[in-house]
Amino acid sequence: MLVKLDMYEIEAASSVGRIRFHRARVKKAKPMWEAPWDDNFYYNQMGAIAEYAFAKHTGLFWNMGSSNMGQVDFKPAVDVQWQQHDDLFTLQKGHDLELRYVMVTGVPQELKIHGWLYGHEIIKDENYRQLSKSYHAYAVPVALLHGVSTLEIQPATIIDDMGFSSTLEVADA
16 A cells, blocks of 8 residues: 655654654663664664654544653554565564554555464564564564455544544545
């Protein structure tokens, strides 16, 4: 599933990624990826852009995740992962086994939602490998991902910081 974003959508989502990056630096958080901080700046931006593309495709409300580090991107239990390469879906140690991880690749203007897997389908000893000199991760061939259409997303109620609630609906495809 290809999702195209215009320059305004890209800039809005990219801003969320920049906010996340700077908040992590202020908190002296360990980078999520085994990479220099400069690379993590880019990964934060692309992660936010991928989440926006998923929200646009599904019609789900995106809470932008900038104030809830470590929480899921979409309720219930969906986490969007932007990946640089489109042949392997990778996760590092420490990810939740029961979450559904959605793989997204591409550039800001055009992203591809490949599919999804549960954490326990990815995080297995036989999938752990050294992908480069300094990067170890669980890696699964993209061909093993479940199709995007099989990702059952039920409407969920979100209560925001001010106490307002809203029901999230999935848009008709």
